[in-house]
Amino acid sequence: MAKPRTTVEPYVWLMFSGGGVIAALTFPVLLFLLGVAIPLGWVSPPDHGHLLAVLSHPLTRLGLVVMCAMALVHAAHRLRFTLQDGLQLHKYHALLATVAYGGALAGAIAAGYVMFVVL
Amino acid sequence: MPDQIKLRVARYRPEVEDKPTFNEYDVPLRKDWSVLDGLNHIKDELDGTLSYRWSCRMGICGSCGASVNGRPKLLCATFLTDYAPGPVRIEPLANFPIIRDLVVELTDFMHKLSAVKPWLIREEEQSVDEGEYLQTPEELADYKQFSMCINCMLCYSACPVYGLDTKFVGPAAIALAQRYNLDSRDEGAGERLTILNQPEGVWDCTFVGECSRACPKGVDPAGAIQRYKVTAATASLKSLLLPWGQQ
Amino acid sequence: MTDFLARLYKPKVPLLWWLSKPSYTAFVLRELSSLFVAWFVAYLLLLALAVGAGEAEYRRFLDLSANPFLIALNVVSFAFVLYHAVTFINLTPQAMVVRLRGRRVPGPLLTASIYVAWLVVSAFLAWLVVG
Numbered sequence: 001m002a003k004p005r006t007t008v009e010p011y012v013w014l015m016f017s018g019g020g021v022i023a024a025l026t027f028p029v030l031l032f033l034l035g036v037a038i039p040l041g042w043v044s045p046p047d048h049g050h051l052l053a054v055l056s057h058p059l060t061r062l063g064l065v066v067m068c069a070m071a072l073v074h075a076a077h078r079l080r081f082t083l084q085d086g087l088q089l090h091k092y093h094a095l096l097a098t099v100a101y102g103g104a105l106a107g108a109i110a111a112g113y114v115m116f117v118v119l
Numbered sequence: 120m121p122d123q124i125k126l127r128v129a130r131y132r133p134e135v136e137d138k139p140t141f142n143e144y145d146v147p148l149r150k151d152w153s154v155l156d157g158l159n160h161i162k163d164e165l166d167g168t169l170s171y172r173w174s175c176r177m178g179i180c181g182s183c184g185a186s187v188n189g190r191p192k193l194l195c196a197t198f199l200t201d202y203a204p205g206p207v208r209i210e211p212l213a214n215f216p217i218i219r220d221l222v223v224e225l226t227d228f229m230h231k232l233s234a235v236k237p238w239l240i241r242e243e244e245q246s247v248d249e250g251e252y253l254q255t256p257e258e259l260a261d262y263k264q265f266s267m268c269i270n271c272m273l274c275y276s277a278c279p280v281y282g283l284d285t286k287f288v289g290p291a292a293i294a295l296a297q298r299y300n301l302d303s304r305d306e307g308a309g310e311r312l313t314i315l316n317q318p319e320g321v322w323d324c325t326f327v328g329e330c331s332r333a334c335p336k337g338v339d340p341a342g343a344i345q346r347y348k349v350t351a352a353t354a355s356l357k358s359l360l361l362p363w364g365q366q
Numbered sequence: 367m368t369d370f371l372a373r374l375y376k377p378k379v380p381l382l383w384w385l386s387k388p389s390y391t392a393f394v395l396r397e398l399s400s401l402f403v404a405w406f407v408a409y410l411l412l413l414a415l416a417v418g419a420g421e422a423e424y425r426r427f428l429d430l431s432a433n434p435f436l437i438a439l440n441v442v443s444f445a446f447v448l449y450h451a452v453t454f455i456n457l458t459p460q461a462m463v464v465r466l467r468g469r470r471v472p473g474p475l476l477t478a479s480i481y482v483a484w485l486v487v488s489a490f491l492a493w494l495v496v497g
Contacts, residue, residue, distance in 0.1 A: 007316070007317060007318055007322070009317075009318055009322035010316065010322070010348075010351055010352040010354075010355035010356070011352070011355065011356070011359075013322065013348055013352055014352045014356070020450075020454050021454070023403045023447070023450060023451070023454075024450060024451035024454040024455055024484070025451070025483065025484050025487045025488075026487060026488075026491060027403060027406055027447045027450075027451070028444070028447050028448050028451050028484075028488065029487075029488035029491050029492055030406070030410070030491055030495065031406050031409075031440065031443060031444045031447050032444055033492060033495055033496065034409070034410070034413060034431075034495065035406070035409060035431070035437075035440030035441075035443065035444060036437065036440050036441055036444055038428070038431070039428070039431040039432040039436070039437055039440070040432070040437065041432075043496060045428050046495060046496055046497050047497065048417065048420075048421045048424045048425075050497045051417045051424070051495075052417050052418070054494055054495070054497075055414055055417055055418070064410070064414070068407045068410065068411065071403050071404070071406075071407050072404060072407055074400060074403060075400035075401065075403045075404040075407075076404075077400075078325075078397045078400035079397070079398075079400055079401065079404075081325045081397070082325075082394065082397040082398060082400075085279060085280060085283055085325065086384055086394055086397075087381070088283060088379070088381060090283060090284055107404075107407060107408075110411065111407070111411055114411050114414050114415055114418075115414065118414075118415060118418050119414060119417075119418040131375055133373040133374075133375070137375075138375060139375060189386070189387070190387075213377065214377075214379075216374035216375060216376045216377075217374065217375040217376075217377070218374060224374055257468075279379070279383055279384070279390060282379045282383070283379055325393075325397070326457065326461070327389075327390070327393045328389075328393070328457070328460075329387075329389060329390070329393075331460075332389065339460065341460060342460040342461065345457075345460060345461030345462070346461060346462065346463060348461075349461070349462065
């Protein structure tokens with residue numbers, strides 16, 4: 001029985017799915033509050049001390065990094081295929097994949113840096 | 120109801136032209152006529168040179184797939200009255216090379232179909248004396264939907280990924296692979312993994328979902344593909360984390 | 367074997383194939399929603415940076431976020447992120463067969479359960495942020 005040709009697609013797809021679930025469940029409410037409701041004054045802005053306490057909690061730090069990393073892989077995966085199929089750039093598929101997932105990795109590292117070094 | 124409807128039918132005669140053109144024909148608009156009936160009228164009464172595939176005329180053989188007003192349809196299951204007053208544009212099934220008129224080249228699918236091994240694979244065949252392989256109704260229900268595929272190719276015609284890259288194994292082939300993977304009598308899931316767990320296997324699919332929308336038999340190939348992605352990803356993860364469990 | 371080999375005509379997929387059918391366009395919009403998912407990641411990290419830098423930086427960030435262009439961007443982003451969430455949740459039963467006690471959970475029930483989970487998670491996160 002021949003072994004399947006090694007490909008990273010299954011693992012990337014798992015992260016894409018996980019990222020999709022995370023983005024679907026957590027982003028709408030967070031974006032609504034932090035990007036729309038609070039700036040428009042519909043909800044009074046949270047106390048700086050409160051936000052700092054929430055963000056500094058080790059679970060939040062870890063949770064946010066995981067959330068951001070998975071959401072970025074999700075976006076990278078979708079954008080890579082959209083460019084490839086939407087603009088018919090199939091011959092650049094390796095370059096597109098590298099740039100997309102490389103960008104996601106850079107973003108994930110940035111998230112880790114913000115949540116564990118700066119904060 | 121007017122008594123005629125205009126059909127604009129794509130023609131391609133490689134011996135005289137470089138690319139497809141259109142011919143227009145007026146056919147009777149009868150309440151019970153399918154587009155196939157219209158084409159048969161053209162061939163019988165108006166223009167015997169028109170070429171197209173058809174057989175059962177009842178939506179089970181999968182021969183008469185074509186593009187009607189830009190949408191992939193079975194000609195025998197599409198009714199003229201639904202397009203009145205017309206005209207109705209009839210072209211060959213999209214995403215396939217055209218041989219002549221409405222006849223397309225399907226060899227690519229034939230190769231892919233055999234590549235996914237759409238038959239029961241057993242480590243060891245039971246001898247006939249031991250009787251039949253038994254299967255409960257619940258076990259049948261697990262794969263029955265995927266066994267409904269009539270190989271009509273409407274899904275390949277609807278799939279933008281296949282249109283852009285014919286290396287993609289495609290919806291029907293994967294649905295048929297699943298029909299066997301999910302069959303309790305089958306032991307060949309590992310062999311099918313080889314061809315499906317590749318970029319041109321299931322991973323090219325971006326879940327557009329058009330294949331399931333186009334399918335005239337309710338097979339839901341999109342669902343089959345997404346379910347297989349979970350199977351293949353789990354298998355890959357297992358072989359990575361628990362390599363000693365491999366055959 | 368025939369002597370005459372048919373000259374196959376291979377049609378080309380137009381560049382704007384995704385505009386040719388509403389369902390294709392809806393699909394591409396669904397995929398592009400991921401751009402706004404990425405934007406929100408950036409926004410979230412910028413907020414975290416501002417909070418970490420102190421009260422004054424946080425206030426500055428709040429003022430910036432009230433800028434009309436940024437609000438417009440975030441409203442559009444919210445619409446797309448919502449579109450992502452709804453399409454992703456609605457497609458889950460098609461992609462996954464869930465079995466409970468040997469019986470298959472019907473699709474609509476699975477979708478409904480995910481929406482309930484969505485509400486619960488949203489409520490928890492809202493409480494976490496607003497305090």
